[in-house]
Amino acid sequence: MPELPEVEVTRMGIEPHIKGRTVNKIIIRNGRLRWPIPDEIQQLVGQTVRTVERRAKYLLIKSDVGTAILHLGMSGKLCVVSKQTPLIKHDHVDIEFNNDMVLRYNDPRRFGALLWHEGITGQHSVLRNLGPEPFDDIFTGDYLYQLSRGKQLSIKQFVMDNKIVVGVGNIYANEALFKAGIHPKRAAGNIARKRYDALAPIIIDTLKKAIAQGGTTLKDFAQADGKPGYFAQELQVYGRKGLPCVLCEAPLSEIKLGQRSTVFCQNCQN
DNA sequence: CGAGGGACCTGGTTGC
């Protein structure tokens, strides 16, 4: 489900409710996520939430003794609700606080994760080897250009590679390449410096706009308060196979790249 | 090393 904007929208939604709160109890109904939830997660009980941060598509719930690391996978959702709120299917984890509230994790496909990193130094292995955030100063056209030299990989798979830049998932990769006029299948190493100079700001801008709109709601993404995101209205290619290009009105094409559906305009992207 | 594909899961939609 969530790409960077949806994770950031989730972060902004839950932080005001749980920051400064003390964890009373963690209830795990189904710990079989992408990796089993480690027993050490219980170290969070009795701790106060200091900050809720985001790194790539991971949410980091930080305390004085360690960090709970949450990933929403494809279908994960978080909400902050009263303890009395009835459970629904796939409500796998509750983190209860010292008021009436609980941070509830729901994930039908269980591709998400809840991990624990002990202490306040060092990095969990899932966070090591991640590339820069798209909003970091280092993320520029020049950066992409330099890393892409010699790569035969398609530009779409290149920008979706977490080691290159984090947070760009399938929707926003499709959208950014359309806006930049770059054919998604073009080899990353065969794209001019100038085109990367255009692409980097377009990626940043697309992600920022999506955050401002509350993310993209397709099937099951919702903000922490249950409201949908409104960026779906802005999508120009994703999910629009066969529909007219917003620029030239030719029907949009679809191919698979890295087994992910890739929608683009034959005329406007080359 | 890079590139490509399968794997992990459930549920909604499509097509016969």
Place this chain on the structure above:
DNA sequence: TGCAACCAGGTCCCTC
């Protein structure tokens, strides 16, 4: 209506 096939926002891991 029933049922199988296919598709989905992510990412790790294995093979060639």
